[in-house]
Amino acid sequence: MQLKPQDFLVALKLVAWGEQRWTYARLAQELGLSVSEAHACIKRGLQAGLLLPNRESSPDAAAASDGALGVQEPMGIYRVTRKRVRRAAEPEREVGADNVVRPHAHNLAEFALHGAKYAFPAEKLPLAVGVPTSHSAPAFAGVFAPGSTDFVWPHPNGSVRGVGVEPLHPSVPFAAMQDAKLYEMLALFDALRVGKARERSMALERLRALIDPDASPSPKGGALG
Incomplete structure (x- = not known):
């Protein structure tokens, strides 16, 4: 996994939003990215430790939520297809109701101050x-x-x-x-x-x-x- 500049940009955007509820559609729109690219940025940010899952269980829960939001479409083609079609129809309400991740403040600050200028x-x-x-x-x-x-x-x-x-x-x-x-x-x-x-x-x-x-x-x- 190689961290990309847009991953850092997404992490900073989440800092700027603070406690605001957000959706992948809004994140993509305000950053000039596609929704699928916004999903990929969140996934890489988690893997790099710049973001934390908002669910108590583990980082795997956030990865699983990516699948539920359509990032990994092959998962669950059978069994819960109807539910996922409904969620795709109203992404603003479903995603905004429970932000999937939040910035890992300490790690992100360390990277921004001491590593990012060399990476980018x-x-x-x-x-x-x-x-x-x-x-x-x-x-x-x-x-x-x-x-x-x-x-x-x-x-x-x-x-x-x-x-x-x-x-x-x-x-x-x-x-x-x-x-x-x-x-x-x-x-x-x-x-x-x-x-x-x-x-x-x-x-x-x-x-x-x-x-x-x-x-x-x-x-x-x-x-x-």
Whole structure:
């Protein structure tokens, strides 16, 4: 199993939603993914330890629920076919009533802060108009003096011209514009990938607080000056 960028994106989206009830259809729509791809992301996130099943029994229960939701369609072609056809007809109510997984806050924070930038390295692109990211994003508004180089995800609906940064996934600019908290986390993650030392230090603390608010503060906290 190889973790994909969209798996990390899905995990961050679940952090952004918090305790909200969600459906695979809504998850796919807001991230610009297909429903089947959203299912696959959840499955890989569980296997990687970035997500936890919401059912008490075991991670296998979440995998079983994937089958019940149509991820593994060959399972149960006989025996309960009628029930599953009904669920497929009303996915919003069935899935939203019981979220299958939740973020594993500690593991996801560790990966986001110390591993993801190596698993999904940034690629700088030519100057372009796009959606601001890294220290240029709203998450950093008023923190850094104007005049520094802007970074953007190239996008036709963008409003800022700057150095292009290949987004974590092609759907990131769209997904970020749908959800301010997700946007903040994605921009902070880019600061870890392309920012200078002070920007990275700030991003570490803020991203940790967003993903795992119950974690002990870093001993390096407050070193932004």
